[in-house]
Amino acid sequence: MSAAGVPKDLHARIYAETEWSLSHKLRHAAQSVVGRAYPRIFGMSREPSWLFFDLVFPTLGMCSFVFLLRSRGADEAWISATILASALLTFWTSVIWMMAGQFRWERDSGNMTLYITAPVGLGSIALGMAVGGAVGMAFRAGIIILGGSLLFGAQYEIREPLLLALTMLLGIAAMYALGVCLAAVFLVSGREADHLGDLLNEPMQLLGGLFAPVRSLGIFGLLAIGILPLAPAADAMRQLAVPQLAASGLLPVPVELGILAVMFVVFSLLSHFSLAFIERRGRADGKLLTRAD
Amino acid sequence: MAISTPAASAAAVEVSGVGRVFQAKGGSVTALHNIDLRIEPGELFGLLGPNGAGKSTLIKILSTLLLPSSGSASIFGLDVVRDTARVRRIMNLVAGGDFSGYGLLTAREQLAMFAQFYGMPYAEGMRRVDAQIEAFGITDIRDRKISALSTGQRQKLNFARSFLNEPWMLFLDEPTIGLDVSAARDVRERVRAFQAEQPGRTVLLTTHYMAEADEMCDRIAIVDHGRILAQGTPTELKRMVQKETLFIVGVDELPAAVSLGTLRELPGVISVVVRDADGADGNGVGSPVTRLAIALREDAALGGVISALAAAGAHLREISKSEPTLEEVFVQLVGRGISESDSEQAL
Numbered sequence: 001m002s003a004a005g006v007p008k009d010l011h012a013r014i015y016a017e018t019e020w021s022l023s024h025k026l027r028h029a030a031q032s033v034v035g036r037a038y039p040r041i042f043g044m045s046r047e048p049s050w051l052f053f054d055l056v057f058p059t060l061g062m063c064s065f066v067f068l069l070r071s072r073g074a075d076e077a078w079i080s081a082t083i084l085a086s087a088l089l090t091f092w093t094s095v096i097w098m099m100a101g102q103f104r105w106e107r108d109s110g111n112m113t114l115y116i117t118a119p120v121g122l123g124s125i126a127l128g129m130a131v132g133g134a135v136g137m138a139f140r141a142g143i144i145i146l147g148g149s150l151l152f153g154a155q156y157e158i159r160e161p162l163l164l165a166l167t168m169l170l171g172i173a174a175m176y177a178l179g180v181c182l183a184a185v186f187l188v189s190g191r192e193a194d195h196l197g198d199l200l201n202e203p204m205q206l207l208g209g210l211f212a213p214v215r216s217l218g219i220f221g222l223l224a225i226g227i228l229p230l231a232p233a234a235d236a237m238r239q240l241a242v243p244q245l246a247a248s249g250l251l252p253v254p255v256e257l258g259i260l261a262v263m264f265v266v267f268s269l270l271s272h273f274s275l276a277f278i279e280r281r282g283r284a285d286g287k288l289l290t291r292a293d
Numbered sequence: 294m295a296i297s298t299p300a301a302s303a304a305a306v307e308v309s310g311v312g313r314v315f316q317a318k319g320g321s322v323t324a325l326h327n328i329d330l331r332i333e334p335g336e337l338f339g340l341l342g343p344n345g346a347g348k349s350t351l352i353k354i355l356s357t358l359l360l361p362s363s364g365s366a367s368i369f370g371l372d373v374v375r376d377t378a379r380v381r382r383i384m385n386l387v388a389g390g391d392f393s394g395y396g397l398l399t400a401r402e403q404l405a406m407f408a409q410f411y412g413m414p415y416a417e418g419m420r421r422v423d424a425q426i427e428a429f430g431i432t433d434i435r436d437r438k439i440s441a442l443s444t445g446q447r448q449k450l451n452f453a454r455s456f457l458n459e460p461w462m463l464f465l466d467e468p469t470i471g472l473d474v475s476a477a478r479d480v481r482e483r484v485r486a487f488q489a490e491q492p493g494r495t496v497l498l499t500t501h502y503m504a505e506a507d508e509m510c511d512r513i514a515i516v517d518h519g520r521i522l523a524q525g526t527p528t529e530l531k532r533m534v535q536k537e538t539l540f541i542v543g544v545d546e547l548p549a550a551v552s553l554g555t556l557r558e559l560p561g562v563i564s565v566v567v568r569d570a571d572g573a574d575g576n577g578v579g580s581p582v583t584r585l586a587i588a589l590r591e592d593a594a595l596g597g598v599i600s601a602l603a604a605a606g607a608h609l610r611e612i613s614k615s616e617p618t619l620e621e622v623f624v625q626l627v628g629r630g631i632s633e634s635d636s637e638q639a640l
Contacts, residue, residue: 005492006335011303014369014461014493018379020412028412035409043397046438110393114454117356119381120410283360286315286350290358 032120036128062086077244083148085210087141094137099179103187112289122275130176156241164240170260171233177267184274209234213248232256303370305495306332310364324350325519339510340499347519348499356386356464385460389470396440411458425453445476465498503619522626534625535617538589543582543611551605561594582610
């Protein structure tokens with residue numbers, strides 16, 4: 001049976017539509033990244049309560065550390081370092097909450113089904129999530145630094161602004177690349193991974209050297225710097241923005257930058273393979289990527 | 294790996310010996326047994342069956358969400374396992390009860406986001422977004438957040454999304470589930486219009502609404518326990534349970550010049566009985582009408598009956614063809630009603 005009016009060249013036309021040039025593929029990938037980043041950048045700012053939680057709670061956490069430091073008579077330089085660390089923490093929190101658990105949310109909401117059946121790669125979706133998250137958090141981090149500095153009179157002495165910017169950029173990139181890997185791991189592991197993420201939240205902040213230098217952690221500090229992007233990023237930023245604390249750094253800034261670059265590459269590769277793995281496994285087992293009916 | 298242009302004779306959907314086994318805690322569960330199916334370009338094909346029959350599993354395989362355990366399947370000649378990326382460029386999927394998307398986005402933003410994912414240039418994508426919003430009559434909600442939309446509005450938006458890439462192959466998995474009568478009718482009309490706009494667009498619909506399948510589908514396959522029990526046009530399927538054709542013919546009154554016995558002796562006539570004698574509207578109101586139930590070997594035999602009645606002076610008041618429903622077909626093939634099947638599934 002054949003429906004009336006079907007053109008004779010139908011198959012040739014359809015086949016031509018499936019032929020995408022390299023430039024088409026690149027444009028499509030870029031558009032997909034922007035498309036997925038959009039809800040994170042613009043959508044989230046429409047929920048006042050989120051803004052409140054994202055700004056007020058980190059600021060309260062920062063204040064508690066600042067008051068603690070002041071009560072102990074710590075050098076004012078540590079106040080500046082704490083404010084920087086709080087800004088970095090907003091990115092890390094976003095990696096844990098908005099990256100790692102995201103794929104499972106996408107699956108349970110039915111979005112993952114639409115992503116898989118669309119001609120868009122999971123890599124573009126993940127990159128869009130990361131870019132959107134990083135841009136959205138940059139705004140919050142900026143407010144935390146500005147507000148904290150004004151509130152506590154913190155001062156910075158930035159001699160190498162480009163190096164500081166590069167450190168921040170590489171640190172954020174490495175963290176979000178790790179976030180994509182975690183998204184795949186959390187998807188496969190289920191809720192247990194969520195609980196583990198919650199349990200590890202505080203230890204991660206300690207190992208990341210956010211509020212105390214990783215140098216003081218000895219061998220664990222070295223270990224942290226080798227696996228956790230937060231640690232070299234926080235350590236290098238502290239050295240670059242608050243020179244009085246340079247002596248507290250575990251490794252020289254260029255070395256830590258190198259570590260961050262390697263982490264970014266390694267986590268990006270792991271992300272690529274883990275996304276390919278979850279798609280393959282999801283199509284094979286029929287459960288990983290689709291919402292339970 | 295480069296692939297060659299599919300043959301012009303390739304079906305829109307070709308399924309050969311597809312089986313699917315799921316691993317479960319208590320052992321393996323076979324969801325599909327060696328399915329064969331061919332759907333021609335331009336068809337609206339329905340898979341009819343109870344929950345758990347295997348309809349959605351087959352759609353998942355065809356829409357590249359799931360790998361088959363055995364056999365092969367292709368969309369317009371493109372293998373769903375090997376040519377996955379190409380298949381995804383010409384298809385789309387709508388699942389019933391789907392509340393996907395991001396609640397903080399507006400309806401238009403959500404469609405714009407998916408337009409980016411479907412690979413069309415930005416300006417063209419936005420043109421299609423606005424065109425679909427217009428076509429589905431949802432201009433009033435275009436700037437409303439997704440989280441504030443009703444089920445019907447969200448499903449219309451879901452359909453609008455699926456039309457954005459103008460797919461050649463559209464999979465509709467229980468698309469009207471949870472919709473009210475009016476919204477369901479709207480989306481069915483849009484699906485038909487969508488197919489009519491471009492001959493060759495093919496739709497595979499799964500449903501357990503008999504009337505929906507009967508109304509929409511060119512052909513239907515009845516599926517149960519992972520097997521296709523029968524397939525054909527709705528009329529062909531109905532013929533499977535009723536070999537003869539049944540007409541109801543209403544006349545003012547049966548003239549004395551013609552008896553039921555006379556009518557029964559006409560060529561092609563199997564039986565004639567007086568079904569009822571009642572008012573014109575069936576409630577005893579209006580001038581009386583006598584209805585004859587006439588079973589024929591084929592439709593063409595009706596002409597002789599009408600001629601005989603007219604020659605005897607009967608005034609013809611009404612004529613209708615009585616067909617078995619798909620529900621009756623389903624019961625005969627499956628051995629139980631579709632709602633009973635769903636109840637069993639729930640247990």
